[in-house]
Amino acid sequence: MSMFNKIKKLSQKKFNKSDQHNQDNNPTNTNVVRSSRATPTTASPLPNGESQTPAPSPSQTPNHPMFTSTPTLEVLPLLKDVSSSDRPLLFMKKAHMCSCQCDFSDTLIMPREKEIKRQTLLELVDFLHSSSGKVNETMQSELIRMVSANIFRSLPPAHYENTGAPPEGNDPEEEEPYLEPWWPHLQLVYELLLRYVVSSEIEPKTAKKFISHTFVSRLLDLLYFTDLYNIFYKFLYETERCIGIGELLEILGSVINGFTVPMREEHRLYLVKAIMPLHKSKSISVYHQQLSYCVVQFVEKDYKLADTVIRGLLKFWPLTNCNKEVLFLGELEEVLDVTEPSEFQHCVVPLFTQIGKCLNSAHFQVAERALFLWNNEHIVGLIAENKDVIFPIIFEALEKNMKGHWNQAVHGLSENVRRMFMEMDNDLFEECEKQYQENEAKTWELLEQREMTWKRLEEAASLVAN
16 A cells, blocks of 8 residues: 555544634744745735735746745735636645744744734635645645645754753643644644545545655654654653654554454564553653553454553553553553453463552552452453452452441442452352451461560560660
């Protein structure tokens, strides 16, 4: 399948048009047009009623100076207000004009030009989205040239690169997502590219001339590498800068869905070496939903990967981060929901040893989320098939919750799970209860012996002192 067709297949998303009306922000672009004396251009009439420049005549071509010179800002009529014969050249002039970037270092610089470009980009997006948006090859060439001029840029440094603070000092759950200062324009350029890629009016054979392998590679280069897994490696072991990781995982989820069965060994290796290690990042909350989807897709494609995934989760299980632990429990439920009984048996002991620890967590949300696993019918079925192994592991954790957990909701849920075990196999329940009581008696006996030992030591020490 061609690169263009892959992108088109992966880009069938519904975008929220309300996002097109974001307000301008205020930071810096180092490669912009700084002159505020250029005549503004817009896709709609200006509020002050300025006159508009006439549409370019049909005799003009892309080789005309207006396409070869540095783009300038000037007022143009709307595409819908000109004849169909004049529309292609007007479209190209608007696209050429939008390759000019505005200075966002100061809100007082080029305020009208910024709004003008935004309105023009909105009009181009609507034009491609409309049924009348016929775009010939020459128009496509100018359009992609404009897109390239806007999106192929240097990314701003991360916060810790500016401040010198270590990346682990940033808490992505407490910070607002960072948007580039020129995002009000850039967002529309990306949507324009998406509209172009998914348009049914665009011939793939023609579009491949512009959306080439080089173009896609440069697009991925915005995230430092031309390979998804290398980007993940870079994030994990070098920068810890998670910009774009969620979006890449979303794309990867669609790619995984298209994997053939049986799965190739290299894809299994990617899961182990690149996907599962993403769970250890402190900023996992930013992209966990997409990561969880990718992981579940792997298991759905190849059920034999369930044991690999579950053991991978246990390997990276958080020890002190309760919020992260709740995320892991949610993902674990999704994985178990598509796990076959044969694979479940391989990991049942380490899995429920960890679940037992979660049941006794002092953080009520962790304990509660772990107990919610018993609300899933498929998981309960897996537990029932392996009750001889699971009951002895979980029984002690449930008894501790019943006797001493501070949260009433956890206490009530533990009682429900305990009752479920009793109804599932009463004989096994009584055997586990007997074993638990014997262990408790031995524990108390050891404590008493320890206290007696200390008491004798104290008495001996007092005799020596006297």
